[in-house]
Each structure stands twice: as structure tokens, then as C-alpha cells.
Amino acid sequence: MEKQPRLLCSVLSVQRRPYEVILNCAILAWKETQTTKKHTGRGIYGAVKAGSYYVPMCEIISVQEKDDESPSENSGKWQKVPQSPVDSCQHAFTVSYVERTRQHCWRCSEVTFHCPELALCLLWVQTIREQLALLTNRPKHLLVYINPFGGKQRGKQIYDHKVTPIFSQASISTDVIVTEHPNHARDHLKTEADLMKYDGVVCVGGDGMFSEIVHGLVSRTQRDEGVDENSMKDTLVSCRLRIGIIPAGSTDCICYATVGSNDPVTSALHIVVGDSQSMDVCSVHDSDTFLRYSVSLLGYGFYGDVLTDSERKRWMGPARYDISGVKTFLSHRYYEGTVSFLPAEGNSGTPRDKFQCRSGCNICRGSSSDKLVSKDENNLPDAERQDDWTVIRGKFLAINAASMSCACPRSPKGLSPAAHLADGTTDLILVRKCSRLDFLRHLLRHTNKDDQFDHSFVEVYRVRQFHFTPRYQDCDSEVDLRESGVGSKRFLSQICREHKACGCIQAQSNWNCDGEILPHSAIQVRVHCQLISLFARGIEEQSVFEDPYALCAI
Ligand SMILES: Nc1ncnc2c1ncn2[C@@H]1O[C@H](COP(=O)(O)OP(=O)(O)OP(=O)(O)O)[C@@H](O)[C@H]1O
Numbered sequence: 001m002e003k004q005p006r007l008l009c010s011v012l013s014v015q016r017r018p019y020e021v022i023l024n025c026a027i028l029a030w031k032e033t034q035t036t037k038k039h040t041g042r043g044i045y046g047a048v049k050a051g052s053y054y055v056p057m058c059e060i061i062s063v064q065e066k067d068d069e070s071p072s073e074n075s076g077k078w079q080k081v082p083q084s085p086v087d088s089c090q091h092a093f094t095v096s097y098v099e100r101t102r103q104h105c106w107r108c109s110e111v112t113f114h115c116p117e118l119a120l121c122l123l124w125v126q127t128i129r130e131q132l133a134l135l136t137n138r139p140k141h142l143l144v145y146i147n148p149f150g151g152k153q154r155g156k157q158i159y160d161h162k163v164t165p166i167f168s169q170a171s172i173s174t175d176v177i178v179t180e181h182p183n184h185a186r187d188h189l190k191t192e193a194d195l196m197k198y199d200g201v202v203c204v205g206g207d208g209m210f211s212e213i214v215h216g217l218v219s220r221t222q223r224d225e226g227v228d229e230n231s232m233k234d235t236l237v238s239c240r241l242r243i244g245i246i247p248a249g250s251t252d253c254i255c256y257a258t259v260g261s262n263d264p265v266t267s268a269l270h271i272v273v274g275d276s277q278s279m280d281v282c283s284v285h286d287s288d289t290f291l292r293y294s295v296s297l298l299g300y301g302f303y304g305d306v307l308t309d310s311e312r313k314r315w316m317g318p319a320r321y322d323i324s325g326v327k328t329f330l331s332h333r334y335y336e337g338t339v340s341f342l343p344a345e346g347n348s349g350t351p352r353d354k355f356q357c358r359s360g361c362n363i364c365r366g367s368s369s370d371k372l373v374s375k376d377e378n379n380l381p382d383a384e385r386q387d388d389w390t391v392i393r394g395k396f397l398a399i400n401a402a403s404m405s406c407a408c409p410r411s412p413k414g415l416s417p418a419a420h421l422a423d424g425t426t427d428l429i430l431v432r433k434c435s436r437l438d439f440l441r442h443l444l445r446h447t448n449k450d451d452q453f454d455h456s457f458v459e460v461y462r463v464r465q466f467h468f469t470p471r472y473q474d475c476d477s478e479v480d481l482r483e484s485g486v487g488s489k490r491f492l493s494q495i496c497r498e499h500k501a502c503g504c505i506q507a508q509s510n511w512n513c514d515g516e517i518l519p520h521s522a523i524q525v526r527v528h529c530q531l532i533s534l535f536a537r538g539i540e541e542q543s544v545f546e547d548p549y550a551l552c553a554i
Contacts, residue, residue, distance in 0.1 A: 104260025137274035139199035147205035189216025206249010424529030
């Protein structure tokens with residue numbers, strides 16, 4: 001970090017002890033002037049030095065003058081007579097800032113500085129406010145959608161009690177819409193919302209609610225920019241507004257991946273400080289028809305079947321996922337088809353890398369130029385591009401595309417631990433037909449720390465685009481069928497598809513698209529690099545901070 005010139009330096013008191021307080025445009029630091037052996041201060045930013053503390057300017061939430069606490073006003077009680085100049089500091093200001101606690105959670109903390117004179121107190125308040133005003137990435141006006149029925153139906157309560165006080169402390173104004181039906185937020189964003197008024201859109205709910213916001217905002221942006229969503233070849237335009245998620249759902253997978261926890265206060269603070277985390281979005285098409293966007297997981301076979309079955313058991317509540325999971329596992333259905341994909345080349349790493357996507361990830365940072373690359377790809381003749389495609393045919397128990405690790409408390413490392421949030425790729429995981437025991441071994445790897453992909457029947461590829469065609473929609477395979485004399489089998493499975501009640505094995509599954517059923521088998525998927533941006537900063541590593549005093553030019 002570069003040394004910054006001091007803006008202010010004074011001796012002020014904190015909890016009746018004198019501190020040298022320094023402000024520059026990057027940090028506010030305070031160091032005890034008389035450290036005693038007994039007192040071992042804890043740096044707010046981790047262990048700095050005993051009695052030394054600092055907060056980066058970008059993590060200060062607000063500064064307020066504190067009411068005068070002169071002894072004469074506290075009448076009727078015994079008062080301590082001021083012994084030293086520190087005791088006589090009657091003017092004070094309070095700085096609210098972000099403090100890190102356990103498991104990537106943030107809290108709003110405060111420190112009050114007492115000043116000997118009013119003029120000095122006002123100077124500190126004014127100077128800190130001027131510095132905060134220079135942080136132009138902070139939102140001032142937000143559009144908020146609350147799903148009152150997400151998760152445990154506590155969305156409104158969470159917003160009113162935990163988020164509103166933080167937004168008002170940071171002087172953020174809001175327009176709040178409590179949704180009245182599914183897709184209310186999506187449709188409002190798509191057609192009605194006056195987006196120019198806002199610096200961001202916030203959803204209070206779970207992953208389903210976030211998906212609504214993504215669909216509304218991305219579709220609206222393409223419409224405003226004259227981009228045809230139905231055309232696979234068109235490069236989509238990135239959204240101007242950042243999205244904030246206040247977790248109030250049942251899984252909150254996106255919050256875990258982008259913030260590291262599902263704590264509403266932490267998410268509110270990431271919004272207040274104006275964090276920014278880009279994210280890739282996959283568009284899913286069936287020929288020239290746009291179907292959906294996906295940001296986390298596209299799953300065919302096992303995960304498609306679990307979701308389809310669990311939807312029929314909604315009345316069971318969250319237990320339905322476990323019951324459908326066991327049922328689907330026991331049915332051990334596999335699906336035939338053709339997967340073709342365009343592998344990611346360049347510096348994109350591999351799905352088997354040991355390092356994970358974390359705050360400030362170099363691979364994601366280096367990928368921002370991929371937006372331009374993918375534009376150029378559009379200009380290549382089709383024949384040239386097809387040479388780069390890889391085609392795999394087979395029988396699969398599961399075909400998954402993870403655009404992020406998909407880590408959550410149930411699967412601490414996720415489906416693809418090394419997947420990146422914003423590198424313009426998705427990790428395509430093919431689980432070929434194997435025994436039930438082997439498939440169980442594979443599923444168990446989602447819950448432990450062993451290599452997910454270290455099985456002979458599992459293949460993984462980092463890709464920019466992929467297509468899937470189920471066998472009976474695949475023209476080539478008709479030839480295979482005739483040759484192998486199983487035409488009657490095809491005829492039967494067609495009957496079964498049309499008459500599901502017969503209970504025999506279905507030839508096709510559905511796609512699970514970020515937890516929503518996509519009733520299509522043949523799809524074409526393209527990753528759009530960094531199409532959206534969230535009020536988040538990725539999962540932070542524990543870092544060693546420098547001595548703040550070394551950062552202030554004397
Ligand atoms: N007012 C509403 N009434 C009924 N459904 C709604 C309403 N508003 C939004 N929804 C729908 O509720 C669905 C689920 O919401 P949400 O994602 O907030 O919670 P969840 O499903 O419990 O959490 P998660 O998606 O994390 O598992 C969303 O797909 C959304 O479209």
C-alpha cells in the first residue's frame with residue numbers, strides 16, 4: 001500500500017485513555033500514547049501492535065457527533081472531578097465501521113473519540129465526511145424487493161429489524177416492494193421499474209428470488225440495448241446496476257459463494273460499503289428460443305430428477321429434498337446422449353486446481369478481457385469454430401455444469417471446488433453410468449474433502465459453451481439404433497415418455513436450472529463473462545495486515 005499524506009493528527013481520548021489519532025485518505029488509525037504492560041490492545045484489523053488500531057476508510061460506515069456529556073447535565077449523581085486534560089474532553093464523535101467476526105461475518109462496530117474543543121471535534125467530523133463522500137462506489141438509492149414467503153417466511157422481519165437500521169445509518173434511501181406473487185419482482189424489473197433512479201437492486205429472499213432479479217435485470221438491459229435474447233450468437237450487454245442479496249431463503253447458495261455466509265447483517269454491510277463482485281451468467285437456449293439464465297448449477301439426470309420428484313412433495317417441506325434424493329439414488333436412472341463443448345483455453349486454470357476462487361481472484365481479474373474475446377468469437381466462420389468443439393457420447397447418471405463452487409453447509413467444498421465466479425467458464429462434470437456403490441462414493445465426495453473428480457467414471461472439463469442432445473433427439477443415434485436393432489426399444493421409450501404412469505424407465509430427464517425445473521432435455525448453454533455484478537467481494541482469506549503507522553507519511 002502506498003504512503004498517504006496525513007489529513008489530520010490529534011491527541012484524542014478513547015475510553016478515558018489518550019490516543020494519537022491519524023487520518024489520511026486511506027485509513028483512520030489510533031495508537032495509545034501511554035501503553036502500559038497490563039493493557040494489550042487488539043487491532044480491529046487483526047493483531048497490529050498492542051494499543052494500535054486502524055480502519056480502512058472504505059470500511060467506515062458513518063461518523064456522527066456525539067451529544068455533549070458534560071458532568072453538569074448528569075445532575076443528582078456523584079461525578080468524578082476531572083484530573084487531567086483527557087478527563088475534560090467534553091466533545092465527542094463516533095465512527096461506525098465494519099468489524100470482522102467468525103466465519104466471514106461482518107458486524108457494525110463503533111469507537112467514540114473525545115476532543116478537548118468543539119472546533120476540533122467538528123473538524124474531525126467534517127474531514128471524515130468529506131473523505132466518505134469521495135467513495136463514489138457507495139450506493140445512495142436502492143430498489144428493494146422482499147419475498148415475504150421465502151425460507152422461513154421471515155424476509156420482511158429480517159429486512160425491518162436487521163437491514164433498515166444499517167441503511168439509514170449509512171444514509172441510503174430505498175424504495176421497497178413486498179412481492180405479491182411469483183415473478184412479481186422479475187416482471188416489475190423487466191417492464192416498469194425506473195432503473196435510472198437507482199444505484200442498485202436488492203432482493204430479500206433466497207436463490208429463487210435472486211434468480212428472478214437476474215432474469216428481470218438482464219432481460220431489461222438487453223431490451224434497452226436492442227439485443228435479441230433468443231439469438232445464441234448475440235453477446236449480451238452487462239447490467240449497469242449491482243445486485244444485493246439479503247439472505248432470507250432456505251439454501252442461500254449464492255450468498256455463501258459470494259460473501260462466505262448467509263448472514264443478513266454481513267450482506268447489508270457489503271451493500272453499504274459499495275463492494276463489487278462480478279459474476280458470469282449462462283444463457284440456456286433450445287435452438288433459437290431463449291429458455292433461462294443460470295448462475296450456479298445446471299444439472300441433468302440425478303439433480304434434475306431429485307428436483308422434479310421433490311416438486312411433487314412440496315407439502316413435506318425441506319425434508320422433501322432428502323426423501324427425493326434417496327428415491328432418485330435408488331432408482332439409479334441413466335440417460336444417453338451427446339455432450340459437445342468448447343473447452344476454455346488460456347489462463348483459465350482447471351477444475352482440478354488446488355486453489356479456490358477468493359476475493360480479488362487473479363484468474364477472474366484476468367478474465368475481464370474475455371468479454372472482448374467472446375465478441376470476436378462471433379466473427380469467426382462456423383466451420384472454424386466447430387474444429388475446437390469436443391464431442392462425447394455416452395450413458396450418464398448425471399451431467400452437471402457448475403458456474404461456481406456451489407459450496408454450502410451441506411457441501412463445504414461444493415460440486416466443483418475450484419470453479420470461478422467470474423472467469424467466463426463453467427465446469428462441466430460428466431458422471432458416466434456406474435454401479436450404485438460407485439455413484440454413492442461419488443455423491444459422498446460432495447460432503448467431504450476428497451478429490452471430487454478422482455473416479456474413473458467421472459470426467460470434468462472447463463468450458464465456455466456446451467450443448468446436450470438426448471439420444472432420441474439425436475439424429476445420428478437413430479442410425480446407431482437401427483444398426484444395433486433396438487428400434488423397438490426406442491418406440492417403447494417414446495410411449496413411456498407420453499404415458500409416464502406406466503412406471504418404466506424414462507428416456508429423458510429434466511434440467512435443474514439453479515433449483516428450478518427446466519422441462520427441456522436438448523439445450524445449448526453459453527457462458528457470458530461477468531454479465532452481472534453483486535454487492536459482494538468474494539470470500540475473503542484471513543490476511544496479515546500492515547502496521548497502519550507505516551502507511552502514514554510523517
Ligand atoms: N409473494 C410471493 N408469493 C409466492 N411466491 C413468491 C413470492 N415472491 C416470490 N416468490 C417466489 O418464491 C420462490 C422461492 O423464493 P426464495 O428463493 O426467496 O426462497 P426459498 O425457495 O425458500 O429459498 P432458496 O431459493 O434459497 O431455496 C421464488 O422462486 C420466487 O419466485
